[in-house]
Amino acid sequence: MYGLLQHLINGLAAGTIYALVALGYTMVYGVLKLINFAHGDVMMVGVYVGYATAFMLGREHFGSFGAVLVIFLVSMLACAAFGLIIERFAYRPLREKPRLTSLITAIGISFALSYGFQMDLAITLGGKSYTILPGAASRAFPEIIVPTQWLELGSDDSSVIIWNWQVISFVIAAVLMVGLQFLVFKTKFGRAMRAVSFDHRVAALLGIPVDRVIAGTFMLGSALAACAGLLYAIKDTSVQPLMGMYIGLKAFVAAVIGGIGNVPGAVVGALALGLCEEFVVGYTSSSWRDAVAFGFLILVLLARPEGLFGRVQAEKV
């Protein structure tokens, strides 16, 4: 009984992290009809920025609220800027070209990032060595949130433990999602976003700055991804260049399960995927973890290709 409950909690904690990444996929798909393959890798870059910031602040600050806030903010801002750059220089010039070209570009960026970060590159300036690219080895992520047990139920042999970072990531994710829902449905920017998503040509005719809205969507998605990446790194206590690709793929699967382009759908899909993965790992073997998501994806595409909450839309010619 307690085992089941524990898996449920771990699954939900993992699911909320996938949800934050899946939101980025779903928003970009909503406005551009582009699967932003590089989204997961932007997240990975954000985690490395957080890692560097943590060590710049110094070990003595780990665990303090201020340090966590600074690390998250710096990483999210850096990622937003990075997302903006990618959109401006790689996707915008191709917006009117066939869709395959943007897809190939996205795949190219994704590979350049995830394999570029696997190179070792350091420069020596004024006697000090600065690491530019971190190399392929997985690094231990600093404990910026000192793990403590927030709640323990049951006796020693069979108990349910809720860690403080699980609570923190759940709260952060929930706040961000509610904020996003508010942004999309209650603000002027959100209305512009929905208009662009509906038809970007007509939106442009009506005076909506389409370029700015798309850029804003990319920044928003990338910032959410950075936050999710940091939460994942805290959970996993490690960071490595390929993490973006794996988490990104799973988050994409989550977005498809929920119906891509649909914001609440992405959250539900991500929670379902997180739970599903946790149960498979918990009751069989952890080596099957990566196969679960794709098996799930193929099943969903067979049974309900528009996703759980998606609507079938006839394509306009």
Place this chain on the structure above:
Amino acid sequence: MIRGIAPVLIAAALCVALQLGLGPYQFFAYLAALVGVNVILAVSLNIINGMTGQFSIGHAGFMAVGAYLAGIVSIATKQDHLTFLPEAISDQVFLVGSLCAGGTGAALCGLIVGLPSLRLRGDYLAIVTLGFGEIIRVIVQNTQALGGALGLSGVPQRAGFGMVWFWVFVVVLVARRLAASPHGRSLWAIREDEIAAEAMGVDTTSYKVRAFVLSSFFAGVAGGLFAHFVPIVNPGSFTFVKSMEIVVMIVAGGLGSTTGAFTAAVFLTLLPEGMRSLFTTLGGGDPSLAQKVDQIRMPIYGVLLVIIMLTRPKGIFGTHEAWDVITRWRRKAKPA
């Protein structure tokens, strides 16, 4: 009839002659076989990515299926001989059998993966094939009968340079004939505009799935060939990196151009090998500099894709073929 079979016979004879002639040059034969396998992969991927416009990025997964299946069939039939044939020829017959088994297995996987994802818009295929490649790797790594992460050893080394290039010939022939056939016209139509193609009466899903299955078959054959000339088949040979390499080849060569894929595959296989030996010489036999080549290859491929898309999205050849030049030249020589 004779016109149809004659090129195959000539090619087979040529391949046998080259195989016998190249016998003593071990390294060259190995390199040529490697180039051949990559050409088969690129030309076959071009059928689905280039001609049909559906983007698959998990070609290495199908290659893995073919490699393991063909390898296992060959190991199982290692001791068997067709007594009425000389041993060397009997081995080759068995090799063709296991290659076909590997190809068919890969084609079946292609059907399973393609059917759900090809009903939808093109981008789903990219994700599903990427996921499929990973699933195959996870399954192989967890299966002790396939050697797990260590790899499958003991596959008889039967695939020579001649056999590989015979299959290169077959895949190029198939791709060429396909492109000019009514079937191929439907594929081109899907690539240009799926909705218009459907309106013109092309059963888009069925054509896409057929193209995908054909492409997977040849990927499986390429994998089978690969398994029969490398000492050990391990899951590390069939990762994202391999799929990506093939994608870069066809994008650089020009999506939809068979000869473009061919040229780019030859060039991009020889280039890293050449760089590696060059850097080993430069570094005075120190292999660390040569290892850098491997490290830097992937990021360069990624950046290359972006640059090609931004500057020359049609690749080097576009959709043109090298043999178009010959046709045009003939037409000029014989004015009607």
